[in-house]
Amino acid sequence: MKLLEVKGLVKHYVRKRGLARRETIRAVDGVSFSLAPGETLGLVGESGCGKSTLGRLILRLEEPTAGEVIFEGVNIATCGEKELRERRRHLQIVFQDAYSSLNPRRTVGASVEEPLANFGVPRSERREQVRELLQLVGLNPEEAAKYPHELSGGQRQRVNLARALALQPKLIVCDEPVSSLDVSIRAQILKLFRELKERFRLSYLFISHDLAAVSCLADRVAVMYLGKIMEILPAEALSQARHPYTRALWRSVLPPDPRNRATLEPAVKGEPPDPANPPSGCRFHPRCPQAQELCRWEEPVLREIKGGHLVACHMVV
């Protein structure tokens, strides 16, 4: 049984350029994957590859242009308002910016209480539940009376996590939840994510640009480039990735090991192109060290090369 199944998901934005010109930005351009209960899928890519948009589409915080998001058997992308609200009980999100994720004019306790109130938990029980939730994420329950600006970045992200956990979700979309935290705090929060996952058998869609952080948490990793998934593979197989882009990302991770300086040789050249005019054929071909003539005009499809390992590349046989 799959918890989440995404099929052919598309999101196009129309950007106005000047008075009359309009161009379509293909933020997410036909993405399909699935997630089993208790499984964590890491979603990796560079800025502008559409990974955050994808996360928001799954909760329908943005309206998809096309495609299906089937969560617990219901198509979130097309279901009615009431059904959507009911489904979101089990489907939550944590954002990168821990500060702007909390209403600056409400106490932390009120923010955590909000989902409980929305789903009819009686007032008398809410207080106790908020205390429990705060404890669960490693905060002192007394912090409930504070305002977001009185907390540190790490504490704020814990509050966001407490709010996401309030309704006992099955899947949490984590959109770069540790990227703006300091190294020592980042490790704390990553560890908390892992403990909670094991304790409640949670599934995460863990979106990040940091391959090292993702590999600590994810069971499988999906690599996105310009709105498309390039490769899906088990996290432990990252070092044996087949797609040239995944390999480039992997080689760009700088390990804190001064003896290993060979890694500084850049794996790819250039930067991701404008998602409004993606290159023809394989989107990665202008930067790909292995690109051939075929890659220029034919777009590779994502296909399984062995159990659980999917690649979209002509050069992988």
Add this chain to the structure above:
Amino acid sequence: MGLVREAERGAGCWERAAGEGAAVRGDSAWARLKRDRLALAGLVMLSIVVAVAVLAPYLAPNDPVKVDLQHRLAPPSAQYPLGTDHLGRCILSRLIYGARVSLGTAALALTAVLLLGLPLGILAGYCGGWVDNLIMRLVDILLAFPGLVLALVIAGTLGPGLLNVMLALALVWWVGYARVIRGMVLAVKEKEFVLAARACGTSRWGIIIRHILPNVLSPVIVLATLDMGKLILAISGLSFLGLGAQPPTPEWGAMLNDGRPYLQVAPQLTLYPGLCIMTVVLAFNLLGDGLRDALDPRLTTRL
């Protein structure tokens, strides 16, 4: 665009140390306002004017509408501390009662402005689509006319009288609010905490009341404070033109108008109401500027 700011905004150096890592308790808006001497002066001035308006029957030495033709244009005396006007009415008493009329009218007009502008602005910003289009096109049309002239036309059509002036002003004034509020709502709506609220099942109304309204309110308070001064000026102006307060109602703008023919012989008739208007408008501006600094959320985390 759903692009993430992947940038770790690392170099924020000590500000972050003090504001975030250390979680310094940002002091309250009131504490910050108290440190602003000019704003405090404005507040004190306004408190005095409001007290005078409220206590008018006890403070005024004379009946403000009682005509004493024996003492027309009299100089200051024990009975008439600031002298009398062209009908022999006590200027001081008229000024004191005039505070009631001028402030009261402006406050009522402002309330009407907010009642129109706030919901329409929030609706336009939050709903977007055709609702937004409809409201904003209406705003555009109204803004295409010079505001005061339009108010003049409306008040003229409705006929003279304070109530009509208030109505006329409210009908032109709300557009500015609707526009500003819409802009702020658009910005707040995209904040992650609104998305998070949507994701955890908060209804539309819940989001508007609990998340959007409190976050647009403080700039609106600042705007409203600054606008009180402008409204007092506008009401006085319309009264000066004979559209607002009708004789014998004491109102500062109307008093200016009444004194105009005697500018050469009895300048005090225009001087005193003019001074009153200036003082109150200045006080509102000082307080408004102070409030803007005190309520600015960007300053809350700064040391």
Add this chain to the structure above:
Amino acid sequence: MATPVLRVKNLSTYFHTSQGVVRAVEQVSFSLAPGKTLCLVGESGCGKSVTALSLLRLVEPPGKIVSGEVWLNGRDLLKLASSELRRVRGKEVALVFQDSLTSLNPVLTVGLQLAETVVAHEGLPWKEARRRAAELLYRLGLPEPERLMRSYPFQLSGGMRQRVSLAMALLLRPRVLVADEPTTALDVTVQAQILAELKRLQRELGMALLLITHDLGVVAAMADEVAVMYAGSIVECGPVTEVFERPAHPYTRALLRSVPRPGEELVPIEGQPPSLLGLPDDRCPFLPRCPEAREECRKRRPELLKVAPGQLVACHYPYMARDEG
């Protein structure tokens, strides 16, 4: 070791705020040899950026440099007249920041800004200045420098902009480059390219690099020497291989362990960095988070002392090589 090109001694910068004194930089000393790279590493708020700004006296009020010496080329920058200091900035020491969009003027073309720097400092004719700028851009891995010089900053991608900022800093061939988180805002693939180019140019120009970063991976890739900062002070410094392989300070050790590495257990540091506001100076600032804290740590703030050749540590009970066994 060669004569250092930059020597900082007991530098302290405080911020006087309405709520008290923030000791952003406290008694920081280090030196930098020509052609070498020193990384200042630490978490946000540890004072590493303020240190960089203090070197060039760019700290804005309420910040104030309260003590110290910054020796460059036999002159103490902190005692220099402003007119002389202006000549030193850019010419002898250059700065690159994280945010390249705000450090470039948005309404002037890239070429004009680059050439202007050369013209202003070296009095070269414009044509010559533009030629030099174009050449440097090409060496920084930008294939079409002439076309690039005609564009405005907002038309460039983040990586290109950061390369332009870098070019701006390197145009006058400074002896020391101070780079504050130069690649933090960039994607990993672009970061790798820029770091590689920076390193190559550093070698070619024989320039010393003071690199400020929070990323231990960047440190490992770039540094010869590393100084770890915590709560405004340097807690450990030395050759990067020594410090990374045999960290002597509990903070350095914990920091290294809290970096996620594929297939390895995460060991976070509990707690959070202290507020620099009203930080007590009669104890070790790392005390509340330190697994090794003992009585002495509560009584006295440790000084930076030598534990191994070139390796200094501010800890009463540093990890020594013998502890490893």
